[in-house]
Amino acid sequence: MRFIFKTKYSQDINIAKHNGDRFWYSLLILIMTALPLVLDDFYLGEISYICILSIAGIGLMILSGYTGLASLGHAAFLGVGAYTHAFLLTNGIPFYASIPIVIIVSFLVGAAIGIPILRLTGMYLAIATLALGFIAEHVFIKWEHFTGGNRGLPVPQPEFLGMSFYDSVFFYYVCLLFLIAAMFAAINILRSPTGRAFVAIRDSEIAAQSLGVNLGLYKALSFAISGAFTGLAGALLAHYIGYLAPDIFNIFLSLTLLLLIVVGGMGSLHGTVFGAIFVGFLPQLIAICRDYLPSSIGSQPGLEPMLFGLILVFFILYEPLGIYGRWMKIKLFFELFPTYKRQTFKKQKVFTKSDRV
Amino acid sequence: MSLFEVKNITVAFGGVKALNDVSFGVDKGEIFTIIGPNGAGKSTLFNVISRIYEPSKGEIYFENQNISKTKPHNISKLGIARTFQNLELFENATVLQNLLLGRHIYKKTNILSEVFFTPSARKQEHEYRLKVEEVIDFLDLQHYRDTLINGLPYGVRKNVELARALCTDPKLLLLDEPSSGLTNEETIDLGFWIKDIQSLLGITIIMIEHDMSFVNKVSDRILALNYGKILASGLPEQIKNNADVKQAYMGE
Numbered sequence: 001m002r003f004i005f006k007t008k009y010s011q012d013i014n015i016a017k018h019n020g021d022r023f024w025y026s027l028l029i030l031i032m033t034a035l036p037l038v039l040d041d042f043y044l045g046e047i048s049y050i051c052i053l054s055i056a057g058i059g060l061m062i063l064s065g066y067t068g069l070a071s072l073g074h075a076a077f078l079g080v081g082a083y084t085h086a087f088l089l090t091n092g093i094p095f096y097a098s099i100p101i102v103i104i105v106s107f108l109v110g111a112a113i114g115i116p117i118l119r120l121t122g123m124y125l126a127i128a129t130l131a132l133g134f135i136a137e138h139v140f141i142k143w144e145h146f147t148g149g150n151r152g153l154p155v156p157q158p159e160f161l162g163m164s165f166y167d168s169v170f171f172y173y174v175c176l177l178f179l180i181a182a183m184f185a186a187i188n189i190l191r192s193p194t195g196r197a198f199v200a201i202r203d204s205e206i207a208a209q210s211l212g213v214n215l216g217l218y219k220a221l222s223f224a225i226s227g228a229f230t231g232l233a234g235a236l237l238a239h240y241i242g243y244l245a246p247d248i249f250n251i252f253l254s255l256t257l258l259l260l261i262v263v264g265g266m267g268s269l270h271g272t273v274f275g276a277i278f279v280g281f282l283p284q285l286i287a288i289c290r291d292y293l294p295s296s297i298g299s300q301p302g303l304e305p306m307l308f309g310l311i312l313v314f315f316i317l318y319e320p321l322g323i324y325g326r327w328m329k330i331k332l333f334f335e336l337f338p339t340y341k342r343q344t345f346k347k348q349k350v351f352t353k354s355d356r357v
Numbered sequence: 358m359s360l361f362e363v364k365n366i367t368v369a370f371g372g373v374k375a376l377n378d379v380s381f382g383v384d385k386g387e388i389f390t391i392i393g394p395n396g397a398g399k400s401t402l403f404n405v406i407s408r409i410y411e412p413s414k415g416e417i418y419f420e421n422q423n424i425s426k427t428k429p430h431n432i433s434k435l436g437i438a439r440t441f442q443n444l445e446l447f448e449n450a451t452v453l454q455n456l457l458l459g460r461h462i463y464k465k466t467n468i469l470s471e472v473f474f475t476p477s478a479r480k481q482e483h484e485y486r487l488k489v490e491e492v493i494d495f496l497d498l499q500h501y502r503d504t505l506i507n508g509l510p511y512g513v514r515k516n517v518e519l520a521r522a523l524c525t526d527p528k529l530l531l532l533d534e535p536s537s538g539l540t541n542e543e544t545i546d547l548g549f550w551i552k553d554i555q556s557l558l559g560i561t562i563i564m565i566e567h568d569m570s571f572v573n574k575v576s577d578r579i580l581a582l583n584y585g586k587i588l589a590s591g592l593p594e595q596i597k598n599n600a601d602v603k604q605a606y607m608g609e
Contacts, residue, residue, distance in 0.1 A: 009482075010483075188474040193457075193471070196450075196457060199450050203448050203449055207446065208447075209430050213430060213458075214428075214430045221468065225468070
């Protein structure tokens with residue numbers, strides 16, 4: 001078992017807690033950089049898509065996993081990002097200028113929606129965000145000047161640094177770079193006072209308030225930050241799809257994002273990547289399984305959403321900490337071997353909780 | 358002039374008056390205890406002070422400033438910290454993170470400097486940590502820094518909540534039943550700590566408490582409430598021998 005001897009406060013602040021961290025994460029980045037040497041275009045495209053999903057997942061994770069606010073309409077932000085990006089590119093704004101504008105626009109949209117909507121809590125908030133998803137979809141259909149309506153909007157694929165977005169290797173590197181940047185940004189937010197305030201709101205609003213956290217402000221901020229990350233993912237998604245239509249940003253995409261964070265593990269940034277890998281490959285897996293199922297089941301059109309729902313329920317019931325939680329358990333098993341106890345992760349019943357303060 | 362003053366506070370929930378025309382003052386450096394049977398309105402009083410409940414009538418003054426209209430999240434900035442009757446800790450965070458939240462009111466960084474974690478953000482973290490370490494040393498929490506609250510025994514959790522309140526560097530500390538659920542030894546320790554908070558840190562304390570021997574040991578003055586009204590207030594001996602208080606507790 002590794003024992004970290006702490007002699008400086010910086011050791012608690014730094015991202016990498018020990019040399020092992022540094023080694024493994026550098027190795028991971030190295031492998032990811034070298035992937036285009038081994039994989040063909042199809043798989044690179046898939047992994048680019050997973051990177052995009054991860055960025056969107058980070059957005060939703062900050063909102064739901066860390067601030068404890070549910071959102072069932074996050075595809076709206078993907079849509080805002082994608083349409084804004086496509087609109088800007090169509091009007092001749094270069095890629096490097098468009099991305100920051102997209103981030104700012106989605107941040108502001110998040111704040112504007114967040115301020116009224118976050119007066120609601122729990123179930124009501126979930127319903128309101130669900131409605132938000134539907135409203136956004138309709139706005140994308142009706143606001144033809146901006147979105148092209150049901151005809152759709154082709155996404156220009158401009159040259160950037162002398163490379164084209166049609167080149168899947170280049171696009172893969174762009175996505176990977178943005179994922180790494182987004183990851184660092186999220187880690188930085190979470191290790192600073194704002195991130196702690198989010199966690200405080202999740203665990204006890206009343207205590208957060210009495211410690212000086214402005215609930216309205218920080219909830220709106222969380223929504224805005226979440227919107228900014230998801231908007232960025234939307235901009236990249238626009239390049240990935242190449243042609244935007246309103247029905248891409250439907251409820252099913254929102255639920256995919258929700259599935260992503262639940263399967264990955266609520267309240268962990270690792271979870272967003274694990275979850276993205278899972279939901280990224282799941283449709284392929286289901287497509288393969290269809291061939292082996294009896295045709296009466298295999299050719300059913302609603303098979304995919306049904307399986308998504310089933311998996312969501314399965315994870316909430318049997319692995320509430322998600323894939324990342326399972327990974328932690330396996331790691332601890334080997335660290336403590338042979339003294340690991342299953343009870344370590346059992347949730348303790350709390351008898352002192354009540355609504356009285 | 359007192360440090361803290363409550364003037365004619367009335368809180369009504371529908372027809373029930375949880376507090377009825379309550380007035381008292383607390384001097385700087387005092388340990389002021391509020392006692393009373395269940396439902397007397399003690400916790401309601403605390404919730405009015407920390408602005409969770411809106412009083413129907415009356416005013417609250419802190420350092421000669423009327424705080425009856427202050428926003429709840431600004432109360433701690435004035436220098437009033439509190440603990441809760443039923444522990445309101447951040448369960449899925451470590452002790453250290455809980456305590457660092459106590460420094461939230463001193464936050465100077467904005468979201469941009471946090472996204473890039475600029476040197477100023479790092480410096481601020483160091484400053485937070487220095488104060489937190491002081492409190493950790495004061496309350497003997499060294500063993501628990503990196504433990505999740507989930508896995509801590511009740512007594513330690515109580516202690517962490519007290520520590521979190523101290524991290525805000527308050528002038529006035531509101532303790533809601535600090536000794537409930539503690540063992541005998543823990544209660545004795547708590548008594549010493551409360552005395553130390555008063556004498557070493559110079560913090561004024563208002564405390565709600567049921568354990569009368571503990572109350573008599575630490576308090577300078579006592580206020581007895583019943584059914585939202587003040588029964589008596591004065592020195593511990595006076596309260597002990599007060600006929601109304603005996604009546605409320607024993608029911609002669």
